[in-house]
Amino acid sequence: MKIEAGDRVAVEYIGRLEDGTVFGTSKYAVAVEHGLADAEDREPSDYEPLAFTVGEGDVIEGLDEAVRGMRVGDQETVHVPPDAAYGEVRSDRVREYDPETFERMVGESPAVGLHVHAQNGLHGDVVTVHEDAVEVDFNHELAGKTLVFEVEIVDHQRDE
Template sequence: MTISEGDTVRIEYVGRLEDGSVFDTSDKVLAETEGLLDDNPDRSFAPFTLEVGEDDVIPGLTEALIGMEDGEQKTVTIPPEKAYGEHTDERIAEYERDTFEEMLGGREATVGTEVETEQGLPGEVTAVEDDTVTVDFNHELAGETLEFDIEVVSVK
């Protein structure tokens, strides 16, 4: 069955950056080899199920899946504009340190602290100065060209 919009699809996948490093996979053995289990010890590594066209995945992956068939495999390269967008300065915010630490419930801000806005936008503290805190709200893969090895496990 050829994949089209609205189909429910299960895929095995490996996502790599241009340098070949693996940033995500459905393969538990590969995840362990690449050190991804350390960051996600409770994650279940299994085929990923999505409904094509429902914004479950980045646009470039959806486009790659359309027209594939059950059992088919391919490797696709996805530019930033069809993945997580370009890294932009507009998504970097600076806060007064005292105010920011109050928002953290009195915790001290440190570089690497992950935060989330009331609207659910995730960010990471990238700089802490005496009076200010800088938070980057760009997706961690913004600006990256991604490569995916995809295998279609099933199509419904």
């Protein structure tokens, strides 16, 4: 039975950037091998197939579209461009703050690489710190990138 909108699926996956860097996976051994998991700190059970309902917006558009028409046991490598993943990098998502304002909002001194959670639900990273300004990039970390997924369909259910 081919996968279609409304079906519940589970996929094993390895997500890479075009340069081969692994950014996410459902496979524990791959996570350890690529430094995404520390063998001492994480349990293999923390890694399991990604389950979602096709067409419900549970995953990025490119992955959702890619599984349609596949069957359990099918394996494919899928290239997902930015417009079907996390979008392009947008300059309006890089915000500048006065250092004192930043410290009051975040409760920490600004430092390049610091990950912050804004009250509006956005997550960002401090990208520059100057004497008079702190820049925070609220773009998704994978924005502007083509993503390459190795996927295998491991489960498929359809409500009849």
